[in-house]
Amino acid sequence: MNVSEVLGRRDYAIISQLIxxxxxxxxxxxGDGALLAWLxxxxxxxxxxxxxxxxxxxxxxxxxVTVYQxxxxxxxxxxxxxxxxxxxxSQTVQETRHPLVVLKEMLRIGRxxxxxxxxxxxxxxxxxxxxxxxxxxxxxxxxxxxxxxxxHFLTVIDFEELVAKQGWQVDRRLFxxxxxxxxxxxxxxxEIAIYLFHGPA
Amino acid sequence: xxxxxxxxxxxxxxxxNGVTLRDITVAYETYGALNAAxxxxxxxxxxxxxxxxxxxIDHEGKPGWWANMIGPGKAFDTDHYFVLCANVLGGCRxxxxxxxxxxxxxxxxxxxxxxxxxxxxxxxxxxLIDHLxxxxxxxxxxxxxxxxxxxxxxxxxxxxxxxxxxxATTARHSAQQIAFNETGRQAIMGDPDFQSxxxxxxxxxxxxxxxxxxxxxxxxxxxxxxxxxxxxxxxxRQDFSYGMDxxxxxxxxxRYRGNQFxxxxxxxxxxxxxxxxxxxxxxSGFPSLAAALERARSRFLVISFTSDWLYPSYQSQEIxxxxxxxxxxxxxxxxxxxxxxxxFLVDVGEQxxxxxxxxxxxxxxxxxxxxxx
Numbered sequence: 369m370n371v372s373e374v375l376g377r378r379d380y381a382i383i384s385q386l387i388x389x390x391x392x393x394x395x396x397x398x399g400d401g402a403l404l405a406w407l408x409x410x411x412x413x414x415x416x417x418x419x420x421x422x423x424x425x426x427x428x429x430x431x432x433v434t435v436y437q438x439x440x441x442x443x444x445x446x447x448x449x450x451x452x453x454x455x456x457x458s459q460t461v462q463e464t465r466h467p468l469v470v471l472k473e474m475l476r477i478g479r480x481x482x483x484x485x486x487x488x489x490x491x492x493x494x495x496x497x498x499x500x501x502x503x504x505x506x507x508x509x510x511x512x513x514x515x516x517x518x519x520h521f522l523t524v525i526d527f528e529e530l531v532a533k534q535g536w537q538v539d540r541r542l543f544x545x546x547x548x549x550x551x552x553x554x555x556x557x558x559e560i561a562i563y564l565f566h567g568p569a
Numbered sequence: 570x571x572x573x574x575x576x577x578x579x580x581x582x583x584x585x586n587g588v589t590l591r592d593i594t595v596a597y598e599t600y601g602a603l604n605a606a607x608x609x610x611x612x613x614x615x616x617x618x619x620x621x622x623x624x625x626i627d628h629e630g631k632p633g634w635w636a637n638m639i640g641p642g643k644a645f646d647t648d649h650y651f652v653l654c655a656n657v658l659g660g661c662r663x664x665x666x667x668x669x670x671x672x673x674x675x676x677x678x679x680x681x682x683x684x685x686x687x688x689x690x691x692x693x694x695x696x697l698i699d700h701l702x703x704x705x706x707x708x709x710x711x712x713x714x715x716x717x718x719x720x721x722x723x724x725x726x727x728x729x730x731x732x733x734x735x736x737a738t739t740a741r742h743s744a745q746q747i748a749f750n751e752t753g754r755q756a757i758m759g760d761p762d763f764q765s766x767x768x769x770x771x772x773x774x775x776x777x778x779x780x781x782x783x784x785x786x787x788x789x790x791x792x793x794x795x796x797x798x799x800x801x802x803x804x805x806r807q808d809f810s811y812g813m814d815x816x817x818x819x820x821x822x823x824r825y826r827g828n829q830f831x832x833x834x835x836x837x838x839x840x841x842x843x844x845x846x847x848x849x850x851x852x853s854g855f856p857s858l859a860a861a862l863e864r865a866r867s868r869f870l871v872i873s874f875t876s877d878w879l880y881p882s883y884q885s886q887e888i889x890x891x892x893x894x895x896x897x898x899x900x901x902x903x904x905x906x907x908x909x910x911x912x913f914l915v916d917v918g919e920q921x922x923x924x925x926x927x928x929x930x931x932x933x934x935x936x937x938x939x940x941x942x
Contacts, residue, residue: 416898422902422903422904422905425902426902426904426919426922426923429870429900429902429922429923429926429927430922430923430925430926431926432926432927432929432930432933433900434868434898434899434900435900435901435902436889436893436899436900436901437901437902437903438886438901443893446890446893446894447893447894447896448894448895448896451896
């Protein structure tokens with residue numbers, strides 16, 4: 369059974385492909401635990417989640433997912449080094465207060481990090497801004513500037529530069545536009561970027 | 570379904586203070602059926618003034634103290650689980666305590682009863698579990714002092730517990746918690762009828778015990794739940810008495826609860842059990858709480874409540890963070906409730922959903938004692 373058919377999110381399908389059988393997985397901002405529950409059944413992973421929303425945490429617990437209700441940025445320090453094989457940050461890095469701290473912590477507590485983020489470099493975002501003269505508002509970034517949870521905007525190029533600067537090693541990079549995988553001109557064409565990477569050796 | 574209280578006898582138990590207590594009775598109740606593999610046992614730990622009657626109704630028609638959580642189709646579903654609850658050591662509801670007769674003297678122990686700890690309570694329960702031939706518990710669950718016993722189980726008998734559910738509790742009593750208990754103890758011991766604890770057969774220290782209970786009740790509720798329940802409403806009157814009679818509804822309620830308590834609880838048990846709670850510090854003897862919990866092998870579901878100021882959420886978070894720092898399988902949720910510390914007893918809707926889901930997983934992932942070894 370395909371994960372995107374079950375969960376309706378293409379990035380979940382990609383993430384599930386990156387994770388091998390039986391891995392230890394921590395999902396930061398795991399929501400209602402749908403991805404972790406799927407991974408537990410289909411990949412027999414040891415699944416843990418962190419989620420701030422009380423309502424979503426209750427749904428996750430009711431479906432049998434190990435989840436900690438708390439702020440993901442504050443929660444990271446308590447985990448021991450290399451406690452997980454994969455630490456997932458799915459479409460929330462742009463909502464974190466200190467993204468670089470979060471990313472470094474992910475690589476401290478996990479052997480690999482998986483980060484998926486909406487690409488602010490997508491042509492529709494740029495065009496929307498250019499034509500409207502306002503903060504971009506698109507399907508990918510549907511919020512008004514004053515009520516957006518997104519506090520850090522980044523593009524594929526931005527992320528590549530950070531990875532290079534930090535000396536992180538990218539194992540896989542995947543770019544999505546709607547249901548399709550993008551290969552050429554990702555900074556311009558990708559709506560969602562997904563990176564699997566690990567720290568310097 | 571009438572719940573019958575059963576008893577088991579044990580020759581002796583050596584306590585943390587070095588004293589060996591002899592001829593011990595444990596009162597317990599069970600609900601549901603033990604499965605063939607004996608792998609569906611859930612031990613329920615009662616809070617301070619609770620007893621073995623956790624579910625069903627007794628011969629007087631009184632429902633168990635957690636009947637809304639335990640029963641067919643409930644969170645602790647007796648159609649699937651064999652649920653067990655025992656009165657704690659030092660209690661006054663069937664298990665040996667200060668009101669029991671000392672076999673050496675033929676008279677009630679009173680204050681000659683040895684000082685007890687949460688760890689002593691749990692070791693006595695382990696004797697009961699062994700006596701019943703249960704190799705490993707599916708879960709141990711309880712709120713408040715019940716939660717302390719749950720934590721003690723996790724550390725004292727790590728291989729004997731698949732899952733731990735410490736609810737609205739703490740890994741150590743704080744100064745504030747000790748202070749409230751001491752206030753209750755002083756109320757009891759200051760009652761002229763207390764007679765150094767040797768009041769059996771005479772007048773009970775009823776005033777002191779009921780004042781202690783009144784203080785307790787205040788700490789179990791929240792400012793909000795008290796405003797909702799009583800506000801400033803007057804009791805059966807239009808105007809103030811300008812005397813010391815009951816004016817307010819809340820005064821009447823506290824007096825009623827205090828008086829009612831005297832009929833069902835022993836003052837010496839109050840003293841001994843509150844001391845056991847005050848002594849409780851899971852980290853004692855270890856460099857840290859995390860180091861103490863390192864030995865645990867259970868999965869954990871920790872629950873706290875937003876308005877609980879007696880056992881505030883930060884105390885649950887300390888437990889959870891210590892468990893996370895040792896990479897334990899710990900699930901934590903702070904449920905929203907206005908009911909204060911009482912929430913785990915009365916506001917059980919959301920608690921039911923998460924306990925049910927958590928237990929179902931623990932059944933699926935149950936590791937038998939043989940598999941663990």
